[in-house]
Amino acid sequence: DQQVKQNSPSLSVQEGRISILNCDYTNSMFDYFLWYKKYPAEGPTFLISISSIKDKNEDGRFTVFLNKSAKHLSLHIVPSQPGDSAVYFCAAHAGGSQGNLIFGKGTKLSVKP
Amino acid sequence: KAGVTQTPRYLIKTRGQQVTLSCSPISGHRSVSWYQQTPGQGLQFLFEYFSETQRNKGNFPGRFSGRQFSNSRSEMNVSTLELGDSALYLCASSSTLGGYGYTFGSGTRLTVV
Numbered sequence: 001d002q003q004v005k006q007n008s009p010s011l012s013v014q015e016g017r018i019s020i021l022n023c024d025y026t027n028s029m030f031d032y033f034l035w036y037k038k039y040p041a042e043g044p045t046f047l048i049s050i051s052s053i054k055d056k057n058e059d060g061r062f063t064v065f066l067n068k069s070a071k072h073l074s075l076h077i078v079p080s081q082p083g084d085s086a087v088y089f090c091a092a093h094a095g096g097s098q099g100n101l102i103f104g105k106g107t108k109l110s111v112k113p
Numbered sequence: 114k115a116g117v118t119q120t121p122r123y124l125i126k127t128r129g130q131q132v133t134l135s136c137s138p139i140s141g142h143r144s145v146s147w148y149q150q151t152p153g154q155g156l157q158f159l160f161e162y163f164s165e166t167q168r169n170k171g172n173f174p175g176r177f178s179g180r181q182f183s184n185s186r187s188e189m190n191v192s193t194l195e196l197g198d199s200a201l202y203l204c205a206s207s208s209t210l211g212g213y214g215y216t217f218g219s220g221t222r223l224t225v226v
Contacts, residue, residue, distance in 0.1 A: 032213075043117070043203055043217030044156070089156065093213070100146065100169050101215065105155035 003027045004092050006104035013111050019077040021107050023090030026071065030092040034101065035064060035075050038087045047088075048075070080111045115140065117206050117218035125224045131192040134221045138185050138206030144168075145187040146215065147179060150201040159202075162187055163210045194225045 005024045013019045023033075031052040036044035050057040050064045050073065057064050063076045077084055090104040118137040126132050138145050146169075147159040158171035162181035179189045185206075191198055201222050205215040 036217075041219065043205075043219045045217070046215065091156075100158045100161055100171070102158070103148075103156035105153075 002104075003030075004090055004102050004104040006088075006090055006107050008107050009105070010108045010110070013080045013109065015082055015111055015113050016079045019075075019080045019084065019109055019111065021075040021077075021088050021090075021109065023073045023075075023104055024071060025073075025092050027092070027094065027102075028071070029094045030102075032093040033064070033066060033073050034091045034093070035062075036089045036091060036103075037084075038089060038106070044089055077109075080109075082111050082113050085109055085111045117204055117216055119202075119204050119218035119221050121221060122219065123222045123224075125226060126194050128194055128196060128225055130194050131190065132194060132223060134189045134191075134202055134204075134223070136187045136189070136204030136206075136218060138187070138204075139216055142206035142208050142216075143185050144207040144210050145181055145185065146205045146207070147187070147189050148203045148205065149173075150203055150220070151199075156203065159189065161210070168210055191223075196225050199223060199225045 003026050034049040035047040037047045038044040048059050048062045050066050066073045087106045087108045089106045091101040120135045144163045146161040148156045150156045161169040165181045176192045181187045201220045203220045205217045207214045
């Protein structure tokens, strides 16, 4: 049973517009959420994270929103750039030293010039 | 500082064979985790090692095993390879246990024929 779901396998956006990537989770014990970006032939790289005690975290063009009641988080990229084209993974952690990151299946973002 | 190094980058093996993959973590990082990435399943957690001890294990058969050495380098072994083991195997290192602050390597692409 998937605990972290990214229901959109792909997303296409025009350069300069907003990209919104969505992620849903089922485990209410998750207390820390991360987004990773992955280019082909490279490992995932950390993008931004949010603790469950917050509802928003911002870093430059990237903002993550967390809605705990809906068990939903989203990543907003504004403005989108062609270099943002990659696969984005949402990940969640249940806290403590015995946990591990649980990843969604990823969303492939294509930003068109 | 040097990143996480995985060797080899590419590997082709025959069904029934066994394979060993290597991961050198970032200097000072004592935690090494392994993930399997396949197109249909995203990133799935295999196991985590910290200070030469397996601390956490995912839901994979016993054919998948690993170990960590005193210098924190880790190896992952898959015995009796099956076609379904074809995947990108990613290693991530961290200074703490439990999936926080991961830095991923570029992965080893294993193809089983």
